[in-house]
Amino acid sequence: MVDYLILTEKPSAAENFSTALGGKNGTFDGKTYKIVHARGHLLTLAEPEKQVDASLKEKYKSWDPETIPWNLSNLSWRRSPIRNAGSILNSIKDAAQNAKAIVIATDNDPSGEGELLAWEIIEYIRWNGIVLREYHDDETPKSIRKAMSNLKDVSDKNQDGEYLKGLVRNKWDFSSMQLTRLATSYAREAGFNVKVANQGRLKSVIISLVKERLDEIKNYIKKPYYEAKFKDENGHIYARKIKKDDEEQLNLVRHKSKEDAQTELSMYSSSPIGDVVRKPTTQAPPALLDLASLDAILSKRNYPSNQVKTVYQKLYEKGYVSYPRTEDKFITQEQFREFSENADKNRCISRCEYKLIDT
Helix, strand or coil: CEEEEEEECCHHHHHHHHHHHCCCEEEECCEEEEEEECCCCCEEECCHHHCCCHHHHHHHHCCCHHHCCCCHHHCCCCEEECCCCHHHHHHHHHHHCCEEEEEEECCCCCCCHHHHHHHHHHHHCCCCCEEEECCCCCCCHHHHHHHHCCCEECCCHHHCHHHHHHHHHHHHHHHCHHHHHHHHHHHHHCCCCCCCCCCCCCHHHHHHHHHHHHHHHHCCCCCCCECCCEECCCCCEECCCCCCCCHHHHHHHCECCHHHHHHHHCCCCCCCCCCCCCCCCCCCCCCCCCHHHHHHHHHCCCCCHHHHHHHHHHHHHCCCCCCCCCCCCCCCHHHHHHHHHCHHHHHHHHHHHHHHHHC
């Protein structure tokens, strides 16, 4: 029997943990372990009609707007294995029978997705023992070893904040299926030949924002104005910095007529520079790129999104880069020290990364 069954999110992560700890099974920090892995989510919520009492089955299967909204308390939130996931789940279950504790080693992302993915499996195999969590900053050996030396007991999933966060998000996504059914029904009723008008947690809001902006553009009426600005001897032009939503201040500096602007301009006169002070300042480095920002930059060079994601995933699996989650805008102190110690190597990697994407 091993002390820890380490559950990673995917095969590449299992390989990284194996490299960091010295093998797929062995001893680390005085504890025996075995590494197993999922392949992303292995379970998914069952169709709504399969989660309710038989008397409600037709209502929750229907796309008729009259059957919406649902009463979410009627749903059991039962999960079923996805296609071809049975063998993986069984292997994890078999391995768990010879373990004293399960260590969640899935991605540590702010959305709680990694936590949810692990707990889905833990609940499915009916594990009732100790559950521990490691929090790695990235999948470098140093970071993994540090995380495995600082495990947290999360055996009570109802006290695991990351799991609860991921669960709420997951249930909301599932519930938004109602929006898809409504949009599809109304689109067909209006005469549009659509199979499914997909909506959701993000898409519905985005579509609404796009419509509002298009309406604003359509109804926008240009209003010319005149503003007094300063130009120095080098041709640099300076204007007063005012927030766009500060209507009162904007009205003071933006004039409807050229004459009014000239009147304001006559209030000013040239004056010599009386004092020049120079002092060193510091500037924080820009935030790290997330995958969407990187995609936007490379799309201007005609690189398709799928290619960017594929190449970046390969770099990530090789350990050259960390995963660019939207919320991860800064490197940790530990990562900074490591980068500093390997500055020459990092410059080489940066060139290799660029060349790999460029080809």
